Amino acid sequence: MSIVFFVLILIIATVFSNALDTKIKFLPRAIIQIMMGLALSFIPNFNHFNLNPEVFMLAIIAPLMFYDGMNTNIVKLKRTLSNTFSLAIGLAVVTIILVGYLGYALLPHIPIALAFALAAIITPTDAVAVSSVTENLDLPNEAMLSLKNESLFNDASGIVMFDLALTAFHTGHFSPVLSIFNYLYVFFGGLIVGWIVGWLFVRLQLLLIETDIDNPNIIVPINFIKPFAIYLLAEMFDTSGILAVVAAGLIQSTQAQSLRLTSTKTQMVSKTTYEIFTNLMNGFVFILLGVSFPTVIYDITNEGRQVSSLGYLILVGIILYIVMIIIRYLWVTLKLANIRIRPADKVLNHFLIAINGIHGTITLSMAFSIPIVLHGKIFPFRNDIIFIAATVIILSLLVPSIILPLMLPAKSYSYSLEDISTYRQKMIEYAIKRVHDADEDPVETQAVIATLRSQQSILQRPKRNATYKILQKCFNLEEKLLQEMVDNGEISVKQQTFYERMSLFQSFQLHQSFIQHFMYRARFYFIKLSHRFKRRIKRVDPLVVTKKFNNARDELAQVENEISPQIFAYLREHLNADNRAEIHWIEEYYRERHRRFQNNTRANEIQEELFINAFQNEYNFIQEQLGKKNISRELASLLYEQVSNDEWVYMQNDSIYA
CATH class of the missing domain: 1.20.1530.20 (Na+/H+ antiporter like fold)
Known part of the structure; x- marks a missing residue:
């Protein structure tokens, strides 16, 4: 056990010294690590080592x-x-x-x-x-x-x-x-x-x-x-x-x-x-x-x-x-x-x-x-x-x-940090525009775009209050759009009520803790079993029940197809640097809800095609800028490596993006 503890402390000390090395530029890493070792010598396990x-x-x-x-x-x-x-x-x-x-x-x-x-x-x-x-x-x-x-x-x-x-x-x-x-x-x-x-x-x-x-x-x-x-x-x-x-x-x-x-x-x-x-x-x-x-x-x-x-x-x-x-x-x-x-x-x-x-x-x-x-x-x-x-x-x-x-002079590069940031941003926007132009399923398109935008910055945690404020505006927009569809005769009041109840059920889960969510799911499961038992007693034909369920789901999907693109358009319109994390979280919520309503079996296939095209367009952008001599070969190599790494990570973990 002491050997395991000894090695674990060494690993932690090495990681910590490497982190310090990124901040302390005037000392070589080896000196920082020696100083870290001096500090460790005060730990009992390292005394008289x-x-x-x-x-x-x-x-x-x-x-x-x-x-x-x-x-x-x-x-x-x-x-x-x-x-x-x-x-x-x-x-x-x-x-x-x-x-x-x-x-x-x-x-x-x-x-x-x-x-x-x-x-x-x-x-x-x-x-x-x-x-x-x-x-x-x-x-x-x-x-x-x-x-x-x-x-x-x-x-x-x-x-x-x-x-x-x-x-x-x-x-x-x-x-x-x-x-x-x-x-x-x-x-x-x-x-x-x-x-x-x-x-x-x-x-x-x-x-x-x-x-x-x-x-x-x-x-x-x-x-x-x-x-x-x-x-x-x-x-x-x-x-x-x-x-x-x-x-x-x-x-x-x-x-x-x-x-x-x-x-x-x-x-x-x-x-x-x-x-x-x-x-x-x-x-x-x-x-x-x-x-x-x-x-x-x-x-x-x-x-x-x-x-x-x-x-x-x-x-x-x-x-x-x-x-x-x-x-x-x-x-x-x-x-x-x-x-x-x-x-x-x-x-x-x-x-x-x-x-x-x-x-x-x-x-x-x-x-x-x-x-x-x-x-x-x-x-x-x-x-x-x-x-x-x-x-x-x-x-x-x-x-x-x-x-x-x-x-000796400090190492000089043919590009600056600002150049990396600028052309990386342009490259991602270029790929996003091509994804938009593909005219695929709007929800899957937004899923791919959200992932591509994650290349731009460090992951941020959304703020709860700000998220709920934007989410409430989206709910209000949904109600307005539903009422317009009823007024125009596109859907019935019954369909409106059904959609609102399903949306309310989905949104209710946002405010639940893990335990509340578990209890709610357990309750829902027992209610489902109870209904199934009652249908058997009354000898209701399962095919009739399945048909009714499919019809209701299709009606729900039709309404969702009309509303979700406008919700995503609203979110894109109000996206800025201050609310990026919150809007990305809300987009993920709506994408997940859309998938549940739609039950689209081609969702993963659509996403995969869009991702492959997006990465190819990023490569094309780099080649185009290099051909125009807007960027140096060193910067192009750096961008190529980043796209290659992003593509490799996606191919290894494509299931988490679905």
Whole structure:
């Protein structure tokens, strides 16, 4: 139960931090989530929290890295493969060596093996954290592509070097030759395992599709368990589970080219599911960092096992962070990674690649993977290393958040929010006009129009008093129209009375609570049974009763056909921004009443045809405006996506519109 509560709190905290992120623009989402974690640390269940690194790597990091690989452009990766490996392997190894010696010089009391372990922890970069910091800035594509591709593979470099450093500390022996061979085996072994198993999973999915077992309930769970299975399998062979899931993700990205427009529903469901899941997992990472931070500080300051004061550890973190920026800048400036950049943009791009070496998920997981106990004793300097790593993570998030907005312009778009609102409004009105012109059943037409208008604004709740005032005016209009029909000889007084009684019965239910409505329905049911029993006693022919009922219903429908269009016309005439919610509610009431009176068996069919035509007309409007160059291609794409989403939602839930 405690695990369920723990996960539930993490989900709530992630959702809340994402909501805050939409309002707080000056802080990256990762910082907000760390602060949320600090707040959670005061909850009893989160006090003195210690992260299980094995569970963390399997449950959170593996699916995140798989998703990163799956969203990588394989064509661009092939084109920049040499630069990617230069940054992910060459730069990572050089950084670990230089920072390791520097860390040992700054912290001479700790063994040199642990200094290299610290360097390996703070070397890997995090593309997700980079995106969090730069999402509102116009970061050059070349720099962003290099950072994303680097982060896919340098995690493995850091993990392998970290394992080598810990092994050297445990055993007291270090063999450069064996270490190199071990590094190559773990690195390329992970890639090979991921490549093979990922290919097998892709073939399995294609086989299921070819045999018409194309069901999201089957395919999506398979895709969901894929990174966990591949990670565990790679670890069984003592290779890199992280690189294995990255390789499998890259293989998965090629599947989209094979599927194209086949299995579209499964692709949409898979994509949406993974986006939500990875968003939660990313939130968990930084929230857990915030939760863990107070425990680390407490252990350092109160248990007397630190190598130096808290202030000095912060200073060490700052120095190591600055040195890593310098190493990254020199690496690209000396063309050890030859990135294709225009000469005029070289200095800026080199600086961006240097400062955006942001650290996050892998750094945190490796820091917490340091054993708590070694040979029956507390692992030495564990909290100091974790604290320095946390300092580097926070610095790498804060510094770009402050500097980059001063250097880079905000993202610019070829359209404004006003353009989106204006052309969306025009598009909907265009579709509504075409629905009107179709000259179908007026009530079903109004139902479709009301749904189309819901695209325009956020759903609002109608105000009770305002609704009843408008409704009373509609009732008065009904009485007036009925009297005119009697005066003109179109209906009899008996039909007028019958219609008024049925209308009164329908309107009476509007003022009832749920319990009153239930009791009224129960009473009506027993009265109906009583009448049926009496007819049997009197031996009344059921066909005669049915005929009378059908005749009465037909008469009611004829009157309703005359009145309902005028009621809808009256409501449209008095529709404005202030009473939109109330009038839409009243329209729904009249549509439902009309259906009961009419018993129209083609209602759903009519609505479906009108909806299909409406969506097609929205597409036509966008194409027409794009052809006239009234809107940009980016705005057209945005509108296309919105119409496509609306259409998909309708097709999935068409029964609720009927």
